Each structure stands twice: as C-alpha cells, then as structure tokens.
Amino acid sequence: MPRPVVAAAIVDSLSDPTMLLACSRAYPQELRGQFELPGGKIEEGEDPTAALTREIAEELGARLTIGERVCPEGGQWWPILGGRVMGVWLAEVASNSQEPRAGASHLEAKWVPLADLAALPWIAADLPIVEAVVTRATR
Ligand SMILES: Nc1nc2c([nH]c(=O)n2[C@H]2C[C@H](O)[C@@H](COP(=O)(O)OP(=O)(O)OP(=O)(O)O)O2)c(=O)[nH]1
Numbered sequence: 001m002p003r004p005v006v007a008a009a010i011v012d013s014l015s016d017p018t019m020l021l022a023c024s025r026a027y028p029q030e031l032r033g034q035f036e037l038p039g040g041k042i043e044e045g046e047d048p049t050a051a052l053t054r055e056i057a058e059e060l061g062a063r064l065t066i067g068e069r070v071c072p073e074g075g076q077w078w079p080i081l082g083g084r085v086m087g088v089w090l091a092e093v094a095s096n097s098q099e100p101r102a103g104a105s106h107l108e109a110k111w112v113p114l115a116d117l118a119a120l121p122w123i124a125a126d127l128p129i130v131e132a133v134v135t136r137a138t139r
Helices: 048-060 112-117 123-136
Strands: 005-010 021-027 039-042 064-070 085-093 107-111
Touching: 005 021, 005 048, 005 064, 005 123, 021 048, 021 112, 021 123, 039 048, 048 064, 048 085, 048 107, 064 123, 085 123, 107 112, 112 123
Parallel strands: 005 085
Antiparallel strands: 005 039, 021 107, 064 085
C-alpha cells in the first residue's frame, strides 16, 4: 500500500469560513496547473497531523491551527490518485504565522471564495473532497 497523504483545507477563519487557500501543483507534468489541497505523504511512523504541520511549513512557509477532520461517508480516508488515500483537516493560518506562499511545489496559492471553488480545475479525485469541505464549512 503506498504511503497515505494528508492535506489541509485552509480556510480564512475556522469559526466563520468564507474562503479557501487553493493551490495549483507545479509537478509532475501531468498534474501541473491542477488544484489540490496542500499537503503530502506521511513519513514512516509519523503522526498524521504532525505530517500535515510539517508539509505546510515546507510547502507554504506557514503554521496552522488544525480544526476538524473532514471524512468521507463511513471512513476517515479519501481515495485519491495512484491508489493512495488522503486524510483531510480544516485548518486556519495560526496567529503567529507568516502568510502562506507558493514555493517550489505550487504555481499558485490563492484565496478563493467557497462558492467559486467548484469552477477551478481540481485534481479529479479531489472534487468530492472539496464538495464535502464546502458543505462542512458552510453548515
Ligand atoms: N498533496 C496532495 N496530493 C494529492 C491531492 N489529491 C491527490 O490525488 N493527490 C496525490 C498527488 C500525489 O500523487 C500524491 C501526493 O504527493 P505529493 O507530491 O503531494 O507528496 P509529497 O509532498 O510528500 O511529495 P514528494 O516529496 O514525494 O515529492 O497524492 C491533494 O489534494 N493534495
């Protein structure tokens, strides 16, 4: 089984979310320009939310306050590309953090109103995940 992935649905405010930080991948070529939730693979023996904190620091130079996990029906892990599974957490930028910025992993990291997210070219596997994030954030 390939390593699981963890990703952050970073919203402008956990208590009153209106926008999400959508990130477009720089690589590999076949995913270049497609949007994703930023994150990455869990390392051997690593706690999933520790992995998420590490990945967001590496990729976006930001610290997170992690909120609720967003799960698919009947489980905790979403099926994604390459036979992997992905754990997703709502999060906001911590008060002591720099603003998240696209580094080498992303072409772009931009705040998008929740109502406009569906129009972005997401990695296909992310579409139901983003829908669940929006449902959770707007309930
Ligand atoms: N980060 C992320 N990966 C996703 C999403 N949807 C999806 O299918 N994937 C896939 C793409 C990749 O095959 C895999 C994650 O790999 P990654 O390249 O982000 O992981 P990483 O940062 O640990 O990368 P690396 O050091 O191995 O290059 O999961 C998503 O929303 N976010």
